Amino acid sequence: xxxxxxxxxxLAAFLVTLLSxxxxxxxxxxxxxxxxxxxxxxxxxxxxxxxxxAFHLFEESTSTLSSHLLWxxxxxxxxxxxxxxxxxxxxxxxxxxxxxGALGLTLHSFVDGVIIGEGFRAGGETGFVLALAVxxxxxxxxxxxxxxxxxxxxxIRQTAVMxxxxxxxxxxxxxxxxxxxxxxxxxxxxxxxxxxxxxxxAAKHLLPEALRxxxxxxxxxxxxxxxxxxxxxxxxxxx
Numbered sequence: 001x002x003x004x005x006x007x008x009x010x011l012a013a014f015l016v017t018l019l020s021x022x023x024x025x026x027x028x029x030x031x032x033x034x035x036x037x038x039x040x041x042x043x044x045x046x047x048x049x050x051x052x053x054a055f056h057l058f059e060e061s062t063s064t065l066s067s068h069l070l071w072x073x074x075x076x077x078x079x080x081x082x083x084x085x086x087x088x089x090x091x092x093x094x095x096x097x098x099x100x101g102a103l104g105l106t107l108h109s110f111v112d113g114v115i116i117g118e119g120f121r122a123g124g125e126t127g128f129v130l131a132l133a134v135x136x137x138x139x140x141x142x143x144x145x146x147x148x149x150x151x152x153x154x155x156i157r158q159t160a161v162m163x164x165x166x167x168x169x170x171x172x173x174x175x176x177x178x179x180x181x182x183x184x185x186x187x188x189x190x191x192x193x194x195x196x197x198x199x200x201x202a203a204k205h206l207l208p209e210a211l212r213x214x215x216x217x218x219x220x221x222x223x224x225x226x227x228x229x230x231x232x233x234x235x236x237x238x239x
Contacts (some may be wrong), residue, residue, distance in 0.1 A: 006117040009131035010174035013116065014167045017109065020142030021163035028150060032214035033223045038147025038228025039206035041140035042101075045108070048235040049137065050195040053111055058189035070192040077196025082204070084237045093207065098152025101201045102162040102196045104194025105145045106169045111187065112137065113173020129237070134170065136233035140227060142167065147196075151205045 024034050054070050081100070084093035112134045119222035145166045149159040210220045 006174040007171070008109040008135075009116050009120070009128075010113050010170040013109075013112065013131070013135050013138050013170040017138040017142035017167035018146075018163065020139045021146045022142075023054070023165065024143035024146040025156070025159065025163075026147075032209075032210045032216075034143070034221045035147055035151055035206040035213070036210035036223035037227035038144045038151075039202040039210065040225075041144045041231050042148070042202040042206070044228040044231030044235075045105075045137070045140060045144070046195040046198045048231055050104075050108055050191050050198070054188040054191035054195065055110070057111075057184040057191065061183070061185035061188060063185050070188065072192040073189055073192040074196035074199075077198045079196075081197055081200050094152045095154060097197065097201060098148050098154055098205070099142060099162070101148040101152075101194070101198050102145050102166065104139050104191075104193040104197055105148070106162075106166045107187075107190055107194060109138070109166050109169035110173040110176075111171035111191065113175075115173075117174040127188075128137065133234050133237040136237060137231065138170070140191055140230045140234070144227075148201055151201070151209050160162040 024038070027034055049073065051070070054074075055067060058067055081093070081097040084097065116131050116134055119128075142163065145163050146159055149162055154162075182222060207220070207224070210223070214220050
């Protein structure tokens with residue numbers, strides 16, 4: 001019963017992610033709004049979900065290493081792609097960073113699916129509350145995956161493929177832990193690295209692109225606040 005409920009909830013998360021991403025694709029001509037709101041969602045997601053999830057997984061791993069390592073790995077994620085983009089092949093490095101950022105969102109979507117599965121295994125009410133929080137957060141992640149890909153010069157086909165992969169990840173996350181055990185320490189380090197990368201993409205690509213496309217001094221900060229607000233609402237609900 002718990003597995004069935006987790007599958008249905010993760011399927012709903014898949015649909016929410018897909019629809020939000022398709023909405024961002026449809027509105028892609030409104031670059032200032034799409035890129036600024038996605039930047040806000042990336043910053044809010046990294047601060048309120050990715051890093052806290054990384055620390056939670058680190059604690060579950062019972063590692064003897066210091067948790068300060070996660071901050072260093074997050075800084076490494078930021079610094080790695082900053083260094084790459086100051087090199088001779090900056091354009092190609094930007095595309096790689098965009099793909100990496102989308103993969104980071106996919107990993108986070110997978111962890112969200114794990115959370116849904118664990119919630120239903122803990123009890124029905126817990127599962128429904130967590131699933132609702134995850135679905136609200138998926139509104140931001142679907143659009144963010146599109147924003148990251150478009151903001152780093154990927155075409156529509158590549159963007160659509162990554163959106164579909166990101167949307168599928170919660171289903172895999174809800175189902176996979178029932179059959180195999182994934183190393184918590186490895187996941188925590190990956191989430192930390194990708195959180196740094198997502199902060200880099202928001203600061204280096206999405207916000208500058210939004211400012212270049214904007215004809216108003218209000219549009220970018222208001223859209224950025226909207227992106228953060230959606231993620232914060234999901235955070236409040238999940239707690």
